[in-house]
Amino acid sequence: MADRRIWRKSPWDALLLTASVVQFIVTLWLATTWGSSSLLGRLGGLAAVAVMTAYNIIVVSHLFTHSPWFTSARLNALVSVLNSMNIGQSVQAYQLTHVRNHHRFNNDSKDETGTTRDVSSTYRDGKDGEHASLLRYAVGGGFQSLADRGREVAYVRRLWRVGTDEKLLYSLASRRQTRRERELRQIQADRAAHVLVLVLFAAISWQWLLLCYLPAFLLALTMVNVQNYYRHFGADPQERTADSVSYYGRLYNLVTFNDGYHQEHHLSPTSHWSELPTVYEQHRARLDAQPRIISPVPAMLGFLHRKRPLLHHRADIRPHPPKTDGNRQEETAT
Incomplete structure (x- = not known):
């Protein structure tokens, strides 16, 4: 307690x-x-x-x-x-x-x-x-x-x-x-x-x-x-389930408190680090339904990912979403 x-x-x-x-x-x-x-x-x-x-x-x-x-x-x-x-x-x-x-x-x-x-x-x-x-x-x-x-x-x-x-x-x-x-x-x-x-x-x-x-x-x-x-290089900035890059290596995510689950973190930024694997499972169908980038190396070594897809190129041919204020991210004070 x-x-x-x-x-x-x-x-x-x-x-x-x-x-x-x-x-x-x-x-x-x-x-x-x-x-x-x-x-x-x-x-x-x-x-x-x-x-x-x-x-x-x-x-x-x-x-x-x-x-x-x-x-x-x-x-x-x-x-x-x-x-x-x-x-x-x-x-x-x-x-x-x-x-x-x-x-x-x-x-x-x-x-x-x-x-x-x-x-x-x-x-x-x-x-x-x-x-x-x-x-x-x-x-x-x-x-x-x-x-x-x-x-x-x-x-x-x-x-x-x-x-x-x-x-x-x-x-x-x-x-x-x-x-x-x-x-x-x-x-x-x-x-x-x-x-x-x-x-x-x-x-x-x-x-x-x-x-x-x-x-x-x-x-x-x-x-x-x-x-x-390299958390974002090549990702599609107009697609909410593909605008970031994840890396699922177990050792890295153990010592960095699941930092590799970056796409999941973007989908649910208020989720605690211990919940990110669960966020992945919750959104797995959406994540697997379209191309997205899963890196074979941690983001710090992203330059080694030579054959990374450039999904942002497909975003270039789509209209840019209108500029609006939108809803502010839920506020968390320190």
Whole structure:
């Protein structure tokens, strides 16, 4: 009974919380041992920070944004702060842009205005109905994200509050006044925590911050973009049961909490990670009724899927769905 009062969906989410705490502790340890580490140890530390950060964004914080772990809003707020320090950006802002934008427009192609409604769409910087190049989306997007995080650090002049110039976040924040205020305050707290942890890292070892953490953070952002790119590359953006790519390898889905069930996740974004195999069975008839992409490799290695079908080409010959506000994704607050 105690678990049910604490955990909103499942006590297995304790594993995700453990990963969050372990990442923070290991990162601090790597910073404190930088001065005495060998070149090989430093390179290993850089790789470790990059992998932990990418894993947190792709798996841990991603799952948290869709289904906060605790019944207590205060505990969820603390988790948001903790993982904002782990991923170098506000988890609450991530929740707004990912859950309420990406999962509303589902990696859409360009419409009659010449752009996409999903701000993270792989088509946004593409030409002639094609995805953007991997280099532009992954590496260029990584540098852009790094620049965006730098601007957020500079918001110290307004104590990291969300400013009126941040139109996207303002448009995605809840329409209910009380919840809206809470979400915007959470972004402020997340950003403040991120900046304070950067100050802590610099105090421990400014050399580690510049030579390890920042390059590792950029590498992590690039890895996340590669993951998102191949979660959607070649899929049909106009077909709800074929607009994403799934990978059903057992070991991968075990260590990533069913991250490979991405088409299923798009069909039911509010479902807990433990429910995604059931979502697959529930929609199996629809999923099997038409062509869709099932990758033989995890999304991070999607470039190895040489013979991937390009279902988006068939979408090019169909009329683009009209641009409407539609129904907003069910809101989940951290």
